[in-house]
Amino acid sequence: MTSRTPQQATTDDWAALAGIRPLHARVAEYLRRGLRRGVYPLNRPLPPSRVLSEQLGVSRTTVQAALQTLLDEQLIVSRPRSGMYPVVMQVAEEPSVTPVDWNQLFYKVATPVPQIVEPDHSRYPFPFLSGQIEQAAFPTRSWLKAVNQAMSGKNLRVSLGDPRDGDDPELVKALIEEVLALRGVHAGPDEVMITVGTQQGLSLLSRALLGPGVRVAMENPGYVDAQHAFAGAGAQIQYMTVDEFGASPQGTVDAHVVYLTPSSHHPTSVALSPERRRRFLALADGQDAVIIEDDYDAEIRLQGPPLAPMKSVDRSGRVVYLGTFSKYLAPGLRMGYVVAAPELIAQLRRFRHYATKAPSPMLQRSLALFIRSGDYARQLRGYRVRARSKFDHFAEAVGEYLPGFADQLTVPQMNMWLRMPGGGDAGEWARRARSRGVLATPGSLYYAPGNVVRTDELRVGLASIPEMRIAAGVRALGTSL
Amino acid sequence: MTSRTPQQATTDDWAALAGIRPLHARVAEYLRRGLRRGVYPLNRPLPPSRVLSEQLGVSRTTVQAALQTLLDEQLIVSRPRSGMYPVVMQVAEEPSVTPVDWNQLFYKVATPVPQIVEPDHSRYPFPFLSGQIEQAAFPTRSWLKAVNQAMSGKNLRVSLGDPRDGDDPELVKALIEEVLALRGVHAGPDEVMITVGTQQGLSLLSRALLGPGVRVAMENPGYVDAQHAFAGAGAQIQYMTVDEFGASPQGTVDAHVVYLTPSSHHPTSVALSPERRRRFLALADGQDAVIIEDDYDAEIRLQGPPLAPMKSVDRSGRVVYLGTFSKYLAPGLRMGYVVAAPELIAQLRRFRHYATKAPSPMLQRSLALFIRSGDYARQLRGYRVRARSKFDHFAEAVGEYLPGFADQLTVPQMNMWLRMPGGGDAGEWARRARSRGVLATPGSLYYAPGNVVRTDELRVGLASIPEMRIAAGVRALGTSL
Numbered sequence: 001m002t003s004r005t006p007q008q009a010t011t012d013d014w015a016a017l018a019g020i021r022p023l024h025a026r027v028a029e030y031l032r033r034g035l036r037r038g039v040y041p042l043n044r045p046l047p048p049s050r051v052l053s054e055q056l057g058v059s060r061t062t063v064q065a066a067l068q069t070l071l072d073e074q075l076i077v078s079r080p081r082s083g084m085y086p087v088v089m090q091v092a093e094e095p096s097v098t099p100v101d102w103n104q105l106f107y108k109v110a111t112p113v114p115q116i117v118e119p120d121h122s123r124y125p126f127p128f129l130s131g132q133i134e135q136a137a138f139p140t141r142s143w144l145k146a147v148n149q150a151m152s153g154k155n156l157r158v159s160l161g162d163p164r165d166g167d168d169p170e171l172v173k174a175l176i177e178e179v180l181a182l183r184g185v186h187a188g189p190d191e192v193m194i195t196v197g198t199q200q201g202l203s204l205l206s207r208a209l210l211g212p213g214v215r216v217a218m219e220n221p222g223y224v225d226a227q228h229a230f231a232g233a234g235a236q237i238q239y240m241t242v243d244e245f246g247a248s249p250q251g252t253v254d255a256h257v258v259y260l261t262p263s264s265h266h267p268t269s270v271a272l273s274p275e276r277r278r279r280f281l282a283l284a285d286g287q288d289a290v291i292i293e294d295d296y297d298a299e300i301r302l303q304g305p306p307l308a309p310m311k312s313v314d315r316s317g318r319v320v321y322l323g324t325f326s327k328y329l330a331p332g333l334r335m336g337y338v339v340a341a342p343e344l345i346a347q348l349r350r351f352r353h354y355a356t357k358a359p360s361p362m363l364q365r366s367l368a369l370f371i372r373s374g375d376y377a378r379q380l381r382g383y384r385v386r387a388r389s390k391f392d393h394f395a396e397a398v399g400e401y402l403p404g405f406a407d408q409l410t411v412p413q414m415n416m417w418l419r420m421p422g423g424g425d426a427g428e429w430a431r432r433a434r435s436r437g438v439l440a441t442p443g444s445l446y447y448a449p450g451n452v453v454r455t456d457e458l459r460v461g462l463a464s465i466p467e468m469r470i471a472a473g474v475r476a477l478g479t480s481l
Numbered sequence: 482m483t484s485r486t487p488q489q490a491t492t493d494d495w496a497a498l499a500g501i502r503p504l505h506a507r508v509a510e511y512l513r514r515g516l517r518r519g520v521y522p523l524n525r526p527l528p529p530s531r532v533l534s535e536q537l538g539v540s541r542t543t544v545q546a547a548l549q550t551l552l553d554e555q556l557i558v559s560r561p562r563s564g565m566y567p568v569v570m571q572v573a574e575e576p577s578v579t580p581v582d583w584n585q586l587f588y589k590v591a592t593p594v595p596q597i598v599e600p601d602h603s604r605y606p607f608p609f610l611s612g613q614i615e616q617a618a619f620p621t622r623s624w625l626k627a628v629n630q631a632m633s634g635k636n637l638r639v640s641l642g643d644p645r646d647g648d649d650p651e652l653v654k655a656l657i658e659e660v661l662a663l664r665g666v667h668a669g670p671d672e673v674m675i676t677v678g679t680q681q682g683l684s685l686l687s688r689a690l691l692g693p694g695v696r697v698a699m700e701n702p703g704y705v706d707a708q709h710a711f712a713g714a715g716a717q718i719q720y721m722t723v724d725e726f727g728a729s730p731q732g733t734v735d736a737h738v739v740y741l742t743p744s745s746h747h748p749t750s751v752a753l754s755p756e757r758r759r760r761f762l763a764l765a766d767g768q769d770a771v772i773i774e775d776d777y778d779a780e781i782r783l784q785g786p787p788l789a790p791m792k793s794v795d796r797s798g799r800v801v802y803l804g805t806f807s808k809y810l811a812p813g814l815r816m817g818y819v820v821a822a823p824e825l826i827a828q829l830r831r832f833r834h835y836a837t838k839a840p841s842p843m844l845q846r847s848l849a850l851f852i853r854s855g856d857y858a859r860q861l862r863g864y865r866v867r868a869r870s871k872f873d874h875f876a877e878a879v880g881e882y883l884p885g886f887a888d889q890l891t892v893p894q895m896n897m898w899l900r901m902p903g904g905g906d907a908g909e910w911a912r913r914a915r916s917r918g919v920l921a922t923p924g925s926l927y928y929a930p931g932n933v934v935r936t937d938e939l940r941v942g943l944a945s946i947p948e949m950r951i952a953a954g955v956r957a958l959g960t961s962l
Contacts, residue, residue, distance in 0.1 A: 100798055105771060105825075332842040384553065
């Protein structure tokens, strides 16, 4: 029996499938398409593998692997002493097509808030960016040990299971006892929810607490992705100015929710003063408002006097505390958490269930075991030492190559907010620096649209740049000024 | 110098901290609280470690570890030849507290749709549930190999990095070539988005396409968590009845979005007929509607004739295809994907960025390597063989212990929808069965509130029960009837 395949059509098909790998998958898809179009009559066997092998210029083993796939898929059957036969395949006819105007179909469009898009930092020798990490510093061995443990013994059932609404109790416990307690934040298991990063915390809080007509106060400049979450919920954003004491509470807490980054203001790294903290707490109390305390940088403060999180003195439960494993550890984990009053946590869990269900139990259990092993704390101490050393290198280089900025480095930090002495256009500066391999972020990007107060600020982060490149990077920054 | 610590207060504190582990963390927190309350005067050294060690009944090494932590935190300083001194700590005063009425503060409450809450299946000998997996069948070794690879060499940078809007191109490619192509779904990289499970796909689609006043049609009985996502967006849900050909398109596609489970209807496992598929595609085309095809069960069909997904014949781009790695592989991964027109994918990415950013790059790269290793396909073949064998065991046991139901098992499947011959209350049946260690789900739970059409249906799933327990489970089901 010979093949009845129309040669022309199938050659085109074969060529069109060139992108499919591995080869046997390509052969399988080639045959599948033929079957779907009725190229192979139902009452006749398919061409033998020898013929297909010649036709397509692939080995018989490859053809046989493809045929096995089709057998597994029950697209063909094998009849003893006769060959492979097509099975009747049910498929809808292709309907006529009306062109789709997607803008017509969208209910909501994304918010008009601009987005900070940073280039791939690994391609630049001097990435002075925040939000990334130096990959060489990641505790790979300890982490893999924890992952392996999470996939064995009695951990396996948890790691593989359907999380539904629940978080891994082991992670919640480890977080409470070995991370939060050390910051003076004391919480019960019903006051903690694990998230797919801080962004999910902000998104779920926006859904639970905000909506059209509701006011939220936030810092300006501030965290752009928080602004997106609030605007996406339709809330009305009030901007608070930021000075050397952090966000100013003047007349701004006529809001349902106040979003703050008290430990280290994003993006300027200023710490919210004790006096201001007190004011915000009292204002929230008086106006029945919620404070979101985004403590993204908790692990990374390099010098005292340390500030206890606002959550640690929150008796009312009005303070919602957001933490993350993205800054220390890695953004690639996508793990964060919310600490809040049990009523709010219960509400957030309901919204989370229909947004994503709980974050991967496999990652949750791995992280729990990693923290419990002691490696989390141990590595963190090392991280702080390296971070401090990076800052010192940076400060020294600034003294040499950017002397006009040296007096701005009074507090050792991983992110610096540099103001050009005597003013200037930091956007231009950043562009020139990029052509010299330096990535730094113009401060104007962090201001709300229409609310850019200054354009002479540059944000410089030390998290992702290796220490040995800091001096050369600062020199290139200086040359670009 | 002796300690000035008021003995009574500190003993209480120490006892109250009993939950904190390890011990040195407890000592550190004890000292931290004392510092915060001003127990240790600023101009005097802290009690020496020997004294603290006796006071608290812990070793001096433990006290020294705690003091080191406080030094790291800059809560204390060491003065040579004098001891450890408190650093002035800035902390907000505790404000007066107005009790919080959280219901007053919530903007949105969760939807009133009831939720299917299933008990922990691992505690029952006969878990006839869907949505879970049999953990012993998980390819642990292959998976860990992929995870290890993802954390080494040039993969590490991707695994640790900030995903921002992007998916791992390697996962998208592997998915297109080795998963989607085998189903006849052909897509470019701009037509694919990775999600934190199917639920995130549904949630983001709801945000992009639905809103108050917008109609969405879905099956009844149907997938309850999809109903939640739609209701959460404020959309108006139209319910389509389901018969032996799947969802009925009669007069129902006066909707902006039609949600279908065509390969295997959730929860009845009926396949949508080719005729109905054609009708839905034509209706969507004529009415400018979007079809969401939830192909949650694509990997697990056990017998032909196989049905090509509706997406495989979609020329208009109106079909949005949802896939998952939760059914085969594991729910604990929380990984799924959306295949749709590039315009819609771009829109969904915007919403995803502010919901969670991209799913964990660490998991994405691990999954990409797992698929590319060939183990995904290899394990899947084994999975199908085991699944088929489970069904055969089940069918045999039904013939013996539930003979009245035997003729309902015409198509081998992992989830069966059993109707009590002559009617009955399946809820009662399930309750009686549970007392005999059997978990099965009353069909009425899958109907929309106020739209329960029948109460004599029971859903029985084979995914999580070990094969050797199936016969005994069916016998217990029979005894409970």
